[in-house]
Amino acid sequence: MAVQxxxxxxxxxxxxxxxxGVSFEVGEGExxxxxxxxxxxxTTLLRIISGLEVPTVGHVRLDGQEVRPGAQNHVGMVFxxxxxxxxxxxxxxxxxxxxxxxxEGVERQAAARRYLRFVGLQGFEExxxxxxxxxxxxxxxxxRALAVEPGLLLMxxxxxxxxxxxxxxxxxxVKRIWAETGKTILFVTHSIEEAVAIGTSLIMFTARPARxxxxxxxxxxxxxxxxIERLNSMIMEEVLRQP
Amino acid sequence: xxxxxPGRGRRWSDLLHLPTLxxxxxxxxxxxALSRRYGAYILxxxxxxxxxxxGILRSGDLWRHTxxxxxxxxxxxxxALTLALFMGFLTSLWRPARTVVHDVVxxxxxxxxFVWIVVSLIWFGLTDLAPMFTTFMxxxxxxxxxIVEGVENVDRRLLEMGQVYRLSGPERxxxxxxxxxxxxLVAGMKVGFGLALKVSVVAEIFGVTSGIGYIMNYSRxxxxxxxxxxxxxxxxxxxxxxxxxxxxxISRRVMRWxxxxxxxxxxxxx
Ligand SMILES: Nc1ncnc2c1ncn2[C@@H]1O[C@H](COP(=O)(O)OP(=O)(O)OP(=O)(O)O)[C@@H](O)[C@H]1O
Ligand SMILES: [Mg+2]
Numbered sequence: 001m002a003v004q005x006x007x008x009x010x011x012x013x014x015x016x017x018x019x020x021g022v023s024f025e026v027g028e029g030e031x032x033x034x035x036x037x038x039x040x041x042x043t044t045l046l047r048i049i050s051g052l053e054v055p056t057v058g059h060v061r062l063d064g065q066e067v068r069p070g071a072q073n074h075v076g077m078v079f080x081x082x083x084x085x086x087x088x089x090x091x092x093x094x095x096x097x098x099x100x101x102x103x104e105g106v107e108r109q110a111a112a113r114r115y116l117r118f119v120g121l122q123g124f125e126e127x128x129x130x131x132x133x134x135x136x137x138x139x140x141x142x143x144r145a146l147a148v149e150p151g152l153l154l155m156x157x158x159x160x161x162x163x164x165x166x167x168x169x170x171x172x173x174v175k176r177i178w179a180e181t182g183k184t185i186l187f188v189t190h191s192i193e194e195a196v197a198i199g200t201s202l203i204m205f206t207a208r209p210a211r212x213x214x215x216x217x218x219x220x221x222x223x224x225x226x227x228i229e230r231l232n233s234m235i236m237e238e239v240l241r242q243p
Numbered sequence: 244x245x246x247x248x249p250g251r252g253r254r255w256s257d258l259l260h261l262p263t264l265x266x267x268x269x270x271x272x273x274x275x276a277l278s279r280r281y282g283a284y285i286l287x288x289x290x291x292x293x294x295x296x297x298g299i300l301r302s303g304d305l306w307r308h309t310x311x312x313x314x315x316x317x318x319x320x321x322x323a324l325t326l327a328l329f330m331g332f333l334t335s336l337w338r339p340a341r342t343v344v345h346d347v348v349x350x351x352x353x354x355x356x357f358v359w360i361v362v363s364l365i366w367f368g369l370t371d372l373a374p375m376f377t378t379f380m381x382x383x384x385x386x387x388x389x390i391v392e393g394v395e396n397v398d399r400r401l402l403e404m405g406q407v408y409r410l411s412g413p414e415r416x417x418x419x420x421x422x423x424x425x426x427x428l429v430a431g432m433k434v435g436f437g438l439a440l441k442v443s444v445v446a447e448i449f450g451v452t453s454g455i456g457y458i459m460n461y462s463r464x465x466x467x468x469x470x471x472x473x474x475x476x477x478x479x480x481x482x483x484x485x486x487x488x489x490x491x492x493i494s495r496r497v498m499r500w501x502x503x504x505x506x507x508x509x510x511x512x513x
Binding site for chain 2: 007050051052069073075077084085086087088089092096097099100126127128130131148181222
C-alpha cells in the first residue's frame with residue numbers, strides 16, 4: 001500500500017505547545033480515525049494537513065509533496081460546522097468549489113448535482129442551507145468535499161452536532177462513500193464506538209501537547225468490544241493526565 | 244434589520260396602522276383648534292395645508308422642487324457611496340486601511356453639518372455644488388462605517404473554507420465578502436439617504452433658487468406659513484416612499500436566503 005500522507009515530527013506551539021512531534025503515515029485508501037481528549041490538538045493537526053496553518057517544526061507530505069499554505073494541496077475538508085455559504089443554494093455551494101478546477105459552468109452544475117445525489121440530497125439542490133436540516137447541511141458539506149475529487153478527505157468531528165439517529169445514518173453513509181470511492185479519509189471523532197465502527201486504523205493521541213500514543217489496526221482481527229475497552233481506558237488516562 | 248416574512252400573516256388593521264391613524268386624527272383636531280386660537284401666520288389650519296398640497300400638485304412646483312432636491316441628493320449621496328465602496332474594497336484587501344477609515348469616520352462624524360454648509364458656500368459659492376458637497380460630507384462617514392463594519396464582520400470560518408478549496412481572490416470576493424457585506428451596505432444606505440434628505444434641505448436655504456429647502460425658506464419670507472407645512476409633509480412623504488418602496492425592497496432581495504426556501508435563478512444551466 002503506497003503511503004499517501006506523511007506526518008513527520010510535526011510540532012505546533014501557539015502560546016503553549018499544542019502538538020509535540022506527531023508522526024504517522026497514512027496509506028492510500030485507509031480510513032484513519034483520530035482520537036484524543038478535548039483540546040489536545042486534533043483540529044490543529046487537520047488544519048496543518050489542509051494547509052491552513054504552518055507547523056512550527058516538522059513537515060507534512062501529501063503524495064510526496066510538502067504541504068504549505070497557498071500551495072496546490074488537493075484535499076477536501078469537512079469542518080465541524082458545515083461552513084456552507086448561506087446565500088447560495090446547496091447546488092451552488094458545491095459548484096463554487098469546482099471553479100478552481102477549471103470546469104465549465106454547465107459541467108460544474110452537473111457535477112454538483114451528481115454529488116448531491118450521491119449523498120442523498122436529490123430534490124434539494126436549489127434549497128438554501130438554512131432551509132434544510134443540520135444533517136442535510138452536513139451531507140452537503142460532504143458532497144462539496146467529495147466533488148473536488150480530493151486525494152485526501154479530512155473530516156473534523158463532522159457529526160458532532162447530529163442526534164444519535166442521524167449520526168448512525170451518516171456513519172453508514174460515510175462508510176459507503178469510502179467503500180465506493182476508495183478515498184483516503186482522516187476522521188476526527190470523540191466517539192470511540194464511532195471510530196471502531198468505521199475506521200480501518202485508529203490513532204490515539206496523548207493529552208496536550210499531543211503525540212501519537214498508540215495506533216491500532218481495526219481490520220476485524222480483534223474483537224471490537226476489546227478494542228473499545230482498551231481505547232476507553234487509554235482516553236481515561238489521558239484525560240486525567242491533562243494539566 | 245427585521246427578518247419577518249413580508250406581507251404574510253399581517254392583519255389589515257396592522258397594515259393600516261389603525262392606532263397611528265387615530266392619533267393623527269386627534270392631532271389634526273387639536274391642530275385646527277390651536278390654529279383658530281393663534282392665527283394662520285403662526286399655525287395655518289390643516290385645511291389650508293391640504294389646499295396647499297393641491298396647489299403645488301397643479302402648478303407642478305411639487306415636481307420641480309422635489310426633482311431639484313433629489314438630483315442634488317443623488318449626486319452627493321451617490322459620490323459618497325462610490326467613495327465608501329472603494330474604502331470598503333481597500334480595507335478588504337489591506338487590513339491596516341481599517342484603522343485609517345475608522346479614524347476618518349470618527350473625525351467626520353464629529354463635524355457639524357453647519358461647518359460643511361459654511362465651507363461649501365466659501366468653496367462653491369451660490370451653486371448647486373454647495374448642497375451636493377454638504378450631503379457628500381455628511382453621508383460619507385455613515386456609509387463608510389457601515390461598509391467597513393460589514394467587511395470586518397465577514398465570517399472568518401467561511402474565508403477559511405474558501406482557502407481550503409483554493410478559491411481565487413476575485414471568487415472569494417464575489418462569493419463570500421460581497422454577500423456578507425450587503426446587509427450592512429443596505430442598512431447604511433437607508434440611514435445615509437435619510438440623513439442626505441434632511442441635510443441637503445438645510446443646505447438649500449443658502450444660495451440656490453430651487454429645491455425643497457429653498458422653497459420652504461422662501462415661503463417663510465413671503466409669510467406663506469401653510470406652504471412651509473406643505474413642504475415638510477412632502478419631505479416626510481419622500482422619506483416614507485423611499486424607505487418602504489426602495490430600501491425595504493432592496494433589503495428583502497438581499498436577505499432573500501433568510502426566508503425563502505429555494506434559490507430562484509432564471510437562467511439555470513441544465
Ligand atoms: N489560533 C490559536 N491560537 C492560540 N491557541 C490556539 C489556536 N488554535 C488552537 N489553539 C489551542 O490549541 C489547543 C488545541 O486546540 P484544538 O482545537 O486543535 O484541539 P482539539 O483536539 O481539536 O480539541 P476538541 O476535541 O475540543 O475539538 C487548545 O488548547 C487551543 O486553545
Ligand atoms: Mg477540534
